[in-house]
């Protein structure tokens with residue numbers, strides 16, 4: 075064994091330590107991000123029938139519809155309240171949801187037929203929606219604007235057109251958070 079072979083065999087401690095630090099750093103950043111993400115959303119599942127959910131949706135629309143847009147009712151539930159969004163082939167209840175930025179809500183989702191998934195990327199919503207079992211998300215919208223609620227689970231020929239609208243407005247006296 076000549077000298078250069080010996081040198082190659084020697085364990086490169088500085089490089090090992092350097093790599094270990096980088097790895098720990100990256101893992102730490104991901105872990106921190108995931109914990110932070112969790113804090114924004116908590117998810118609960120519960121059993122509820124279609125008829126019971128429908129009556130919750132109707133009560134919300136009766137109480138909190140504030141105007142019409144695109145011939146659809148715009149519902150503005152107060153901060154801290156329950157927001158019921160049904161999924162079905164091929165819409166999200168046929169109304170527009172209007173929420174206030176940085177205010178907490180409980181979003182309830184239930185499918186009236188087959189599996190769907192609610193996706194609103196800008197607000198970091200991505201949730202499977204199933205029949206019979208509702209999900210409740212504790213949710214605080216952090217960006218103001220108009221956002222599309224699309225379906226993330228192929229559900230038939232109208233899947234691509236299954237687009238709803240969520241509006242997030244600044245509460246009175248709030249600084250603008252528009253994107």
Ligand SMILES: [Cu+2]
Nearest residue numbers: 190225229236
């Ligand atoms: Cu769908």
